[in-house]
Amino acid sequence: MSKKQTETLVGGFVLLGLLAILFLALKAANLASFSFDSTYTLQARFDEIGGLKVQAPVKSAGVTVGRIASITFDNKTFQALVTLQIDQHYQFPTDTSAKILTAGLLGDRYLGLEAGGDDKNLKPGDTIKMVQSAIVLESLISSFLYNKAAESPKDAGAKK
Amino acid sequence: MTLLAFPGLVGRRCLALLAALGHATLFFVDLLRHLPGALRRPYLCIVQVHAIGNRSLSIIGASGAAVGLVLALQGYMTLSRYGQSDSLGLLVAVALVRELGPVLTALLFAGRAGTSLTAEIGLMKSGEQLAAMEMMAVDPRVRVLAPRFVAGIFCMPVLGAIFSVVGILAAYVIGVLMIGLDPGQFWSQMQDGVDVVKDVGNGVVKTVVFGVAATFIALYIGYESQATPEGVALATTRTVVVSSLVVLFLDFILTALMFTAP
Numbered sequence A: 001m002s003k004k005q006t007e008t009l010v011g012g013f014v015l016l017g018l019l020a021i022l023f024l025a026l027k028a029a030n031l032a033s034f035s036f037d038s039t040y041t042l043q044a045r046f047d048e049i050g051g052l053k054v055q056a057p058v059k060s061a062g063v064t065v066g067r068i069a070s071i072t073f074d075n076k077t078f079q080a081l082v083t084l085q086i087d088q089h090y091q092f093p094t095d096t097s098a099k100i101l102t103a104g105l106l107g108d109r110y111l112g113l114e115a116g117g118d119d120k121n122l123k124p125g126d127t128i129k130m131v132q133s134a135i136v137l138e139s140l141i142s143s144f145l146y147n148k149a150a151e152s153p154k155d156a157g158a159k160k
Numbered sequence B: 001m002t003l004l005a006f007p008g009l010v011g012r013r014c015l016a017l018l019a020a021l022g023h024a025t026l027f028f029v030d031l032l033r034h035l036p037g038a039l040r041r042p043y044l045c046i047v048q049v050h051a052i053g054n055r056s057l058s059i060i061g062a063s064g065a066a067v068g069l070v071l072a073l074q075g076y077m078t079l080s081r082y083g084q085s086d087s088l089g090l091l092v093a094v095a096l097v098r099e100l101g102p103v104l105t106a107l108l109f110a111g112r113a114g115t116s117l118t119a120e121i122g123l124m125k126s127g128e129q130l131a132a133m134e135m136m137a138v139d140p141r142v143r144v145l146a147p148r149f150v151a152g153i154f155c156m157p158v159l160g161a162i163f164s165v166v167g168i169l170a171a172y173v174i175g176v177l178m179i180g181l182d183p184g185q186f187w188s189q190m191q192d193g194v195d196v197v198k199d200v201g202n203g204v205v206k207t208v209v210f211g212v213a214a215t216f217i218a219l220y221i222g223y224e225s226q227a228t229p230e231g232v233a234l235a236t237t238r239t240v241v242v243s244s245l246v247v248l249f250l251d252f253i254l255t256a257l258m259f260t261a262p
Helices: A005-026 A135-158 B003-032 B035-039 B042-052 B053-083 B086-124 B131-135 B141-177 B184-194 B198-223 B229-259
Strands: A038-045 A057-060 A065-072 A079-087 A095-103 A110-115 A130-132
Touching: A005 B042, A005 B053, A005 B141, A005 B198, A038 A065, A038 A130, A057 A079, A057 B184, A065 B184, A065 B229, A110 B086, A110 B131, B003 B035, B003 B141, B035 B042, B035 B141, B035 B184, B035 B229, B042 B053, B042 B086, B042 B141, B053 B086, B086 B131, B086 B141, B086 B184, B086 B198, B141 B184, B141 B198, B198 B229
Parallel strands: A057 A110, A095 A130
Antiparallel strands: A038 A079, A057 A065, A065 A079, A095 A110
């Protein structure tokens, strides 16, 4: 095999390896992987995001309309500030509500948007006013047990 | 053989093993010493990269695809029992990038490239080519052994990455195109769960370590083989066995170091 041919083949091999490592690195890093052409940003503040992750889908009526861009902690209001990127094609009214829901029973969290009835639409950079935080299982169980415990002495007193 | 002679036999075998281990270590240090000489002759290394790397592409690619397909099918069956079938991408990527990619690539590399190295060096030795080179005041370790060592260390991370990528793409074909999972969840859970430094980076480190081990073992066993056709045949099988065991053992040590929380 000629020298030129060998070098070309080895160069191709090295290129393939570089592309493979690049693919692994980019795919593992948090670069946007969806094929939306243009998006606009909205914000929402939550008391509890409960396992919502960056790149989780934003769905309205069950259809994915965007992705979570970033989740940060606001040290002044002690809330989580979630930035959403919504597809340019979809506009939502200003009284849209955002809920953190679970896909399936124990699945991953996603953000659900329920459109309101206002005439005006949310502009890029607006904050969604009506939010419902994630339901955390432990808080539910502890509040249930607390209510149960509060009930029993009351019932015992009423029976007497 | 009398019963009394048995402990003597065991003792002699153990001492021989220790001697071989010491000889191998000295050989390794000698090989490292001649690395700069090989790096100064890049064309020799390039020819070896072609022989070791390019020629292994077909088996690495095919095996990567097969492992990815099987991982996707088995993973889907188990995950769907708990309603977590959306996590298939994460499962396949973590399994491939952290463990299966480096280890299986190393085992296939030892089987394909390792045996070819051993056979080549063994035949060179039996054909007295190495002795002839020494007669001409050409150091065979610089011209023959060290370029193959450099090529082996270089090719392993490349092949490991290609294995993992082909596996993930094959899993995508099964999971998204055939079973019908959500592609966004497939990639987003993977991107969320696989860390560039901790997972991909550690996987690359593993492939480099396995490359050093497998190539060195292949070269050593080839160099120390008996200069007969039977000796070369025996050496090639020994390469596969010893390389595989050492790679699996090193994998255990590296996994314990890298992936267990302190």
